[in-house]
Amino acid sequence: MARFDGPLLEKLSAVAGLEILEPVAFAQLTSLHVGGTPRGMVRATTSDALAHAVKLLDEASVPLLVVGGGSNLVVAEGDVDLVVVLAANDAVNVSEQGIVHAEAGAVWDSVVATTVEHGLSGIEALSGIPGSAGATPVQNVGAYGAEVGDVLTQVKLYNRETKETGWVKPEQLELAYRYSNLKFTNRAVVLEIEMELDPSGVSIPLRHLGGQQVPVAEARASVLELRGQKGMVINPEDHDTWSAGSFFTNPVVDKALADEIEAKVGEEGMPRFAQPDGREKLAAAWLIERAGFRRGYPAEDAPVRLSTKHTLAITNRGGATASDVAGLARTIRDGVEREFGVRLVPEPVWIGMDIDDIQK
Structure with a gap:
């Protein structure tokens, strides 16, 4: 394992606009409020410092993750084998x-x-x-x-x-x-x-x-x-906003499959948008709801739930783990696929694990 100490820390400390920080858990760095603790953390206040930090860590073969707002991350629990580079250049x-x-x-x-x-x-x-x-x-x-x-x-x-x-x-x-x-x-x-x-x-x-x-x-x-x-504006007091935003991208499918889905559901006005290649983009939230997953699913006391305001957001109710998030995401993905033959793709970036809860 590449070392994050001694000579490397000296090189990083010598870079103008770069500060070595005591690492904190990803639960404090992400809008979903889940995730373990990285090996180290540095903060870059200029673009040059940000580039220099990445260069030095790469040269030392130290895994890293650049973090800005942390709004699109699902991070594994426990010790996370990487160094966080906080992008604090904000002009x-x-x-x-x-x-x-x-x-x-x-x-x-x-x-x-x-x-x-x-x-x-x-x-x-x-x-x-x-x-x-x-x-x-x-x-x-x-x-x-x-x-x-x-x-x-x-x-x-x-x-x-x-x-x-x-x-x-x-x-x-x-x-x-x-x-x-x-x-x-x-x-x-x-x-x-x-x-x-x-x-x-x-x-x-x-x-x-x-x-x-x-x-x-x-x-x-x-x-x-x-x-x-829809609970899509961050409010620390509202657990419906403790999310990674829209968790699944809107799927693009063949027109024939879109026709099948609309006929199966039997509702007028299914959201469907023609694409340049002849396929159609469907609304992931609409599919989730028609597959039987309602706002607040699965239960009021569950540690992780669909938002009570919008079915496209998976939310941490205050004590969820990354595995809890992956479990609900998997249930939603698999349920929509069983019902409609459409496999939803997660939008967030997974760090140290994936939607199938496989550690990396």
Whole structure:
């Protein structure tokens, strides 16, 4: 096992903008509030320090995980064999032309709020999404008809293979629905992002408002209200928000299977959205509910439950473990597959385990 002590700690301590911290459990670092304790922890307050920390740990063959808001992680319990690199570089700059530059550690919703204050349109529909700016291109964060990939102009990466830092264009990331070629690969670390927004002050067409365009401040308020009703805006006092957000991605299936599902359920208005390749995107929450899983499933006293506000969120009621989360996720996934022949795919990143509760 590679050592995280002595000479390595001296090298890390010598980096400007890097601080060695006493490690704390992932239960304190993630929005799901589960997970054990890493071997070590460092905090980077600049992009250069973030890249340097990753470089030094890689050269020492020490496993690491870059953590921003911790909103998309399910981490195994016990001792977790890696070092956490906290992304605390959080500067946000907005130009008169609508160019927005955000460092990886900036709180995403604060970035959105800043752009709305400047009357810029493009990411107002992404209000209230937890996590950091650096995570948004990794899974092409989106909601209510918008994706961060719609406005990205470039992303600054530290390439862990070449050990070089540089800006790349969005097309180099192969962005797709909740996907980029950064996801699950660990090949590079996002240091900063740049977006070009519309200075008109009028929102994009909002799906939840039937395609209406409204002033960006009004759009942000409506999105925050809607997300709040679903328990998707973090509130430490509300266990419905102790989650990893939407736990499953919306599945894309053949049109024939979508037809079968709609006929089997026998309801008008099944959510289904045509895709460029002829397939259709279905709503995971709709499938979960029609497979028999209701809000608050399985029971009021269960340590982990579906949110009482929204069936797409798996929530920690205060004392859940990562195994509890995996168990409920497995039950939901398998139940939907039995009922409809659709295998839901988890959206969070699993650390030290997977949905089948297999330790890694």
